[in-house]
Amino acid sequence: MLIKKGLMVFTPTEVAAIRLAAAAATLAPFALMRLYRVKGKQWWVLLSVGMTGSLLPAFLFAFAQTQLDSGITGALNALTPLFTLIVGVVLFAQRIASRTLIGLVIGFVGSAVLVLVQSSGELTLNAYALFIVLATICYGLNLNFIKQYLPNLSPVTITGVSLLMVLPVAILYLAGPGEVGAKLAASEGMQGWWAFAAVIALGVVGTALALILFNHLVQITTTTFASSVTYLIPVVAVGLGMIDGEVISLFQVGGMVLILIGVWIANRQRTAPPVEPVEVESDSITPLEAGKP
Secondary structure (H helix, E strand, O other): OHHHHHOOOOOHHHHHHHHHHHHHHHHHHHHHHOHHHOOOOHHHHHHHHHHHHHHHHHHHHHHHOOOOOHHHHHHHHHHHHHHHHHHHHHHHOOOOOHHHHHHHHHHHHHHHHHHHEOOOOOEOOOHHHHHHHHHHHHHHHHHHHHHHHOOOOOHHHHHHHHHHHHHHHHHHHHHOOOOHHHHHHHOOOOHHHHHHHHHHHHHHHHHHHHHHHHHHHHHHOOHHHHHHHHHHHHHHHHHHHHHOOOOOOHHHHHHHHHHHHHHHHHHOOOOOOOOOOOOOOOOOOOOOOOOOO
16 A cells, blocks of 8 residues: 555655665664674675565565556465475475465465456456566565575564665665655645655565564574465455555456465465474673673
């Protein structure tokens, strides 16, 4: 919804750049204080996390929503758990059960309905929906990277440093071809500033703070469980979209239901032994840091 409001004034690239800049600026003070905690190959992993978890999805979602309602975008975001499973199987040799495979097939059938069927019922490929599919693949990669390679870094370090590493892309665009300042000055009334505030809120709350919570969830649970929070995204996105006047057809509702059923089946697991606790880098201040003897 916030992306939709931002696109009323700004271009997709401007929306993505503002979002990334706001998120990175929010966590920059914390990230700079934690740079010394990043060691060796962790720098490359954090760069990958910044690319797949923030940079690429920010642009992909903004471009997709020039031709997609926010409700459909949110529904397609529910594909994240499915791609998290697939990436885990393909790249990290995770085992996949038969019921998981069935869930994947059902979920992809649902996504095909959303990609191929318009709200009018017309059968037409909406290529912009593929941007969201690609973004969910990025999220699947991101989740597995964090779980496999960054178990001992705190969520604040992972989120702050990864955002800081992709910040130059946003700054270069905003300082170069971006016309954010000019559009704010030329906008009538408060429309430009409301759109700007929506994207800032998306960056600060929906990206920076949400990623900290999400990355912590990834560390203390499985990637499959963590990605399952996307069950709620279609409900919230479709609800807000309908309040804002978007029309959702029965075909699209059917596609959403198939995705949710597929994700639910794919994530059903038999009772497993408890996950061994991981010692995560602490963000607390030690007595020495506080100036105490």
